[in-house]
Each structure stands twice: as C-alpha cells, then as structure tokens.
Amino acid sequence: MPDAPATITYSVPKPADHPVVGVEKTGVMLINLGTPDATSYWPMRRYLNQFLSDKRVIDYPSWFWQPLLQGIILTTRPKKSGAAYASIWNREKDESPLRTLTREQCEALTARLSDCTDLVVDWGMRYGQPSVPDVLQKMFDAGCRRVLLMALYPQYSATTTATAYDEAFRKLLEMRWQPQIRTVGPWHDDPLYIEALATSVEDHLATLDWEPEVVITSFHGLPERYLKAGDPYHCHCAKTNRLLRERLGWPKDKLKVCFQSRFGSEPWLQPYLDETVEHLAKEGVKRLAVISPAFVADCVETLEEIDQEVRDEFLENGGEQFTYIPCLNANEPGMKVIETIVRRELAGWIG
Numbered sequence: 001m002p003d004a005p006a007t008i009t010y011s012v013p014k015p016a017d018h019p020v021v022g023v024e025k026t027g028v029m030l031i032n033l034g035t036p037d038a039t040s041y042w043p044m045r046r047y048l049n050q051f052l053s054d055k056r057v058i059d060y061p062s063w064f065w066q067p068l069l070q071g072i073i074l075t076t077r078p079k080k081s082g083a084a085y086a087s088i089w090n091r092e093k094d095e096s097p098l099r100t101l102t103r104e105q106c107e108a109l110t111a112r113l114s115d116c117t118d119l120v121v122d123w124g125m126r127y128g129q130p131s132v133p134d135v136l137q138k139m140f141d142a143g144c145r146r147v148l149l150m151a152l153y154p155q156y157s158a159t160t161t162a163t164a165y166d167e168a169f170r171k172l173l174e175m176r177w178q179p180q181i182r183t184v185g186p187w188h189d190d191p192l193y194i195e196a197l198a199t200s201v202e203d204h205l206a207t208l209d210w211e212p213e214v215v216i217t218s219f220h221g222l223p224e225r226y227l228k229a230g231d232p233y234h235c236h237c238a239k240t241n242r243l244l245r246e247r248l249g250w251p252k253d254k255l256k257v258c259f260q261s262r263f264g265s266e267p268w269l270q271p272y273l274d275e276t277v278e279h280l281a282k283e284g285v286k287r288l289a290v291i292s293p294a295f296v297a298d299c300v301e302t303l304e305e306i307d308q309e310v311r312d313e314f315l316e317n318g319g320e321q322f323t324y325i326p327c328l329n330a331n332e333p334g335m336k337v338i339e340t341i342v343r344r345e346l347a348g349w350i351g
Helices: 041-052 062-086 097-112 132-141 158-172 191-206 224-228 233-248 273-282 300-316 332-345
Strands: 025-035 119-128 144-151 180-183 214-220 255-260 287-291 321-325
Touching: 025 041, 025 097, 025 132, 025 158, 041 062, 041 119, 062 300, 097 119, 097 300, 097 332, 119 132, 119 158, 132 144, 132 158, 144 158, 144 332, 158 180, 191 233, 191 287, 191 321, 191 332, 214 233, 214 273, 214 300, 224 233, 233 255, 255 273, 255 300, 273 287, 273 300, 287 300, 300 321
Parallel strands: 025 119, 025 144, 144 180, 214 255, 214 287, 287 321
Antiparallel strands: none
C-alpha cells in the first residue's frame, strides 16, 4: 500500500494584542419585567418613563402619547406608584420584592443546574436594573457563546415576552461577535406548571381554618384591541384557568378568571378584578381567595394591588374573609418548573 500522505499543519501566529480566548460557556438569562431603584419621585419617574414609552406596551402614536406621558402622567403617577411600592418595599435589602425574588430564583436555578459544566446563570430586568443588555454583555464577557433567554411569563404577550426578547435582540445589533441565542416560549399549559399551581393552591388553603366560596385567578390585563390584533395572551390565560380548575376538580363557579391593573379609558380584557370582587361581596360571598398565575414572583401587582387594595375592597363591601395565594416564587414546585423548562431548552448545548 502506498504511504499515507503527510499531514501538513499551518500555524498562524497570533498578534501580541490578540484577545484572550477562554473556555466557551453556555448562559441562561432569566428575564423579568422590571423594578424602580427607589420609591421616591425621580427613580419612579425614570422607571415609568422607560416602561410606558415601550411601543410594545403602549402602542399609541408618539405624537399623541408622548406629550400626554411627559406632560401629565409622569408628573402625577410617580408619587402614586411610589407610595404603592413603599408599602411593600424590602427595607432590609432596600429593593423591591420582585428584585429580591428574581435574584433568589436565579440562585436556586444555579444550584439546581450545578451538574452542568461551563454554565452561567444570571438574571435581568426589561425595565430598570440590572438591564437585559448589560447582563447579556456580562455573560458574553464571561465566555458565554450560547445564551438561552427565559422571559418569566407563562402566558405569552407582545407586551411582556416579546418586549423582553426585543431588548436582547437590540443588544445583539451592537455586538461584533454575537452569541447563539435561544428563547423560551410560553408554558401556560405545561402539565408541570399546572401541577405547581394546583399544589400551591392546595397547600395554602390547607393552612386556613375556613374554605373560600370562590377562588379567582387574576391575570394582568391588556386592552381588548391587543387581542383583536392577534395577541394570544387572553387565550393562554383562559387555558391556564381551565386546566387548573380541572386539576383541582372544581366546578366552573368555584374558580373564576379575572383581569387586573387596567390603565386609561379604553376597554380592557374582562371581567375586571375590582368590579368582580365588589359584585361578589355585595351578592353575599363572604369568603374569597385570589391567585395570580401570570406572575412567577410576587410584585407590586400582587402584594399591593391584590393583597391590599382588592382585600380592602372585598371587606368594605360585605366580605368577611380574604386570602391571597402567593406566587410560586423560589419555592420547590416553581423552581422545578423553571429547571425542567431550562434543561429541555438547553438540549444539545449542555451535557
């Protein structure tokens, strides 16, 4: 047999100033909505300005919306929103509960994925700090050449999931060397998520010495026209509610779906939470529970709006006993959902 051809190798010397090439890693970024840095006027104004200037959230033409936002809304709303945040503020860490809980979820996920080598887990906020672009750059600088983005919204909406990923994609436009990107889609009907919700309901109600006559699943609202424009959020919420009710084995009138946090004068998704709670109390319902499946971590919409404002509204209109069922947060059932989804989406990237 003829001799095998000699192997020829070429060596190109690196320039003296060539960047250090490290071990390639994989990143996972958990993304939540956002938080102000403080409850005073200017931090609240900066946060609300960024949030309410997002075209995914408020899609009015800029010529109409920005004068209204800058001239009226951001003059008055920071004080009101700041008071709401102040009533639930984590004073030990001097931050909002959402920032605390998202950090805890990141730490818990890091521990649960400790068997995965060369994996970096971090978290960012769509509005406020730490920002999604800053965290993405930080992960790239740490060697992450593949990044999984997980927006922490079980039900998809352009106002939440899409805008979170938009912010990451805008950062990619600036990067000379882009990492590979994957995004996590909605998990509103994932059996593990439904089971986690059901377990949280059962465990919470087991701590009470009374049984609610009605339980409400309250989801953050959207203008009705967003649904008509093709946003699937309403359908995802309805399916989550139905699957949860079926898992709990409850009749339709036991678990009701509502929508909260409406803003402005145009019609939003209905039924409205505040009106429903008032109606139930006046109709003779004495015992009520509320859970918020759209949020994976407690925040101002749950701790202040529901556990304070809605509670007061129910009791003031004739209700007698009210309980708020906390979000999954960094508890075992909720973290099992996040871990399972992350491992599934990382398939082929990690061993």
